[in-house]
Amino acid sequence: MDDIGFNDNLTTGAREFHIQTATLVDEGIIRTEVFEKGRVLFVENFPYERREGKDSGAEGRLRRLVDGFHQTMIEEIDTLFEMSERIFEEENVSAHERIGQVFLYMHIFDRAEKHFQKTLELAPERHSCYIYLARCHYFQKRYKQSVDTLKALREKGVHYPDMYNLMGLIMLEKGKFRHALQYFKEALKQNQSYIEAYVNMAETILARMLKLDPEQQAQDFAKSVEFLQIIIKKIDNYGGAEDRQHCTVVLKTIKQHGPQKALSLMHEYREKRFMQRIPPEIIGFRFQLRLLYTEEEMSSELLESYEEKIASALEESPSYPDLWHYLALIHLMQCRHYFLKGLDNFKDATRINPSFDKANKNLRLVENDGREFLSLIKTIV
Secondary structure, three states: OOOOEEEEEEEEOOEEEEEEEEEEOOOOEEEEEEEEOOEEEEEEEEEOOOOOOOOOOHHHHHHHHHHHHHHHHHHHHHHHHHHHHHHHOOOOHHHHHHHHHHHHHOOOHHHHHHHHHHHHHHOOOOHHHHHHHHHHHHHOOOHHHHHHHHHHHHOOOOOOHHHHHHHHHHHHHOOOHHHHHHHHHHHHHHOOOOHHHHHHHHHHHHHHHOOOOOOOOHHHHHHHHHHHHHHHHHHHHHOOHHHHHHHHHHHHHHHHHOHHHHHHHHHHHHHHHHHOOOOHHHHHHHHHHHHHHOOOOOOHHHHHHHHHHHHHHHHHOOOOHHHHHHHHHHHHHHHHHHHHHHHHHHHHHHHHOOOOHHHHHHHHHHHHHHHHHHHHHHHHO
16 A cells, blocks of 8 residues: 655744645554755654554544544644744743743744743743743753753752753753763662663763763773763663663764774664654643643544543553553544434434434433533543
8 A cells, every 4th residue: 555645834913734645555554744944843643553454444444543643743743833823921930831832842933932931921930930941941952041040940959850960961962071961870870760860871982972082082092982881771670671772772873983983873872762752741741732622622632632531642651650551531522422322323313214212211311311411521531
């Protein structure tokens, strides 16, 4: 079966986005890429059930699935900006911080920054928001602003591991490897199982090794390899299966091909594993904000999209109670959709055959006793 794709432009206010959705049949995924001014903002993948090409309806089913996913993404981006405007009319600290994080991981930085600044204006002691704002600056390579924001947090006596990790990343980008290692060590002092800090430290060691001459500085080179092995052993202890597999490849690569190739592999892994990854809670924020700040009822397609994304996030990180709560709300909302659809089906049956006793009886039961069920769902949601 050939790949299927859709392309559309979305204009919201003065901004124009290009949304491109297509299948990767060999991998069994639907991929949506969102662009602004030719720059990829973010990518989302949606796994689907592959069926044999002999199924005459397989291509039509897949085309509808791709189109549904494509339209859902267009609607979600458009709605996100509408919600942003509504939130700016309020002084809800949590809403500003959460939608700021959603924009941050969509790489819509200007909007993210405005919401973070509003959060800090309303709640200067919202320490977490300093880190989100500094991260927003970091992604845009505005390192001075990022450092100044983190400095303001440190002056408040805050010692979050994320703060030190981000400072380390800034030093790494500037080529100040010794300072970077000091900050990563401080982050690990606060949280010894902080896997991202270990990965960042490993990349820093490899980057520093490239500045050494193995012949003239053989002792320093050997110490760096030994230090790297210690850090990789920590990643092996605290990381998951994917982390362990990658570390094995890096160690093998440095022995066979040297630090340049190993650094390339480590940087690529860090980008994919931490920098480009959307944290599980962000999917939950998108659903929660949609629930609170839009009046339109979510379509069954949109609910299914949220269900898939949140369920996938929970497979990766099952210890998020908020995500389980959001998934429960989605399932209740889907129950309501199917309940109302069932009510319409009973009406269709009795319209076609008014003497259909069983359908008439069920229709009366649903219309009378179902009110409490619908009322319960409305109360919870």
